[in-house]
Amino acid sequence: MTTTPTSADQRGIADAAVAYAARGWAVFPLHTIRSGRCSCWRDCSHPAKHPITRHGLHDATTDPTAVAGWWARWPWANIAIATGTISGLVVIDIDPDHGGTESLDHLQSLMDSLPVTLTAATGGGGEHRFFTHPGPVAVRNTAGRLPGITESLPGVDLRGDGGYVVAAPSRHASGHAYRWVDPNVVPAPAPTWLRPSPRPVFPAGGRVLVVPHGGGSRYGLAALRREVAEVRAAQVGGRNDRLNRAAFSLGMLAAGGELDRTLVEAELLTAALEIGLPETEARASIRSGLSAGAREPRRRRHA
């Protein structure tokens, strides 16, 4: 059952937005769930998670006056915190619906332990773990993997530069609120394996976890880079179609042994999220493209 936010909840959310801005975290308003539906009132693929303002993420600010103005206008709005250097934050997003809980256990076993850090429980049963941005190098958004770990981690995404997370006490599509597990904990420094680094990471056990190369033949990897660039450059209206074609073409190469399918999937999903495609839609396009491509295996032709 979905509850309608009370005025007390609404005051809480406005105060929280201003407090985040005062703390140096850039925020902007998102739609919320009202009477069981996304407040955009459309048949929406991203309920309670997409921006209200025209420029969305590009409107994010740490100016408390501007933030107070937004929430005076939309007192019910959910809060987005922009991740990356703008707020000095990177966030690991754990989504149990895509295997995130198992991946987190696996990550924990690889690393012996994970640092204690500011953590939010999402209204959907997941977690956001906040870390300080390692700077000055940009941290890319990733999906199903983390920068310093070669193994795929389904359901574990990284929100870095150009990304955002929904913050407490926003309302999730489920009707439940996001909340801080312990609001007095501060974000820990980003662990080495979250930083963009071409060098191997040696965890406590001494096992090398990072192999910066691999994932396909030189020919396959060149095709992957090309297709990812095409997806990033695709125009609004043609992005999903371009993504599907890229998945098809790379799916043929994966089936021909030129590329690792998991790598293709992760790279395409990362690019899709970066250009703003909704995750569910992007995953579906990638999967259908890869499966269709797999029926026509292709290898590099030798003249």
Ligand SMILES: [Zn+2]
């Ligand atoms: Zn909506």
